Amino acid sequence: METNKDERIMNCTTLDELLDVQYGKVGTPERDEFDKETQAFCLAATLKEERLRAGLTQEQLAERIGTKKTYISRLENGKADVQLNTLFRIFEGLGRRVSLTIL
Template sequence: MTEEEKRKAIMECGDDYDEILYIQYGQKGTPERNNFERGAEAFILAERLKEERLKAGLTQEQLAAKIGTKKTYISRIENGKADVQLSTLFRIFEGLGKRVSLTIL
């Protein structure tokens, strides 16, 4: 399907988000769809981190100092440019007075 055909098909979907994802990235379980979903999850996590940091009234530099890392690392995580280890993720949110809970689906 060409990009123009994809755009047209997406416009016809209305609010059916699952159909839009199918048209744009393919069926669930395909490499392209999996890559999109991983990126979306990383984006959501990064936005949540930024939101919680701002709620706590901390700069990236202050949060980094609080948990023993560098400001550039916090920035890279918030901008989706770095993978984060679970232990670091727990430390970051702990530094913000939050807990992280994982759900395996």
């Protein structure tokens, strides 16, 4: 069974095909979970990148927005969910703005 999956993976020519084989088609529980984790990872990576670009430590950013360093760390490591108003505060503290697109 695993060899068949390996063969299917090797025959993929697009990222979408690879994701379908590895995590299932869009709309399946496994794929939905993967997509959710991917979005959290991207947000965490963006937050860390912008904090570093601003030249701030996690502690400095936390002080600037009135939260704790541990919360910033958990966000950057994808271990915590963030409320929208907190997300806006964080990026304002970094001198950035957040823009949302609804698809």
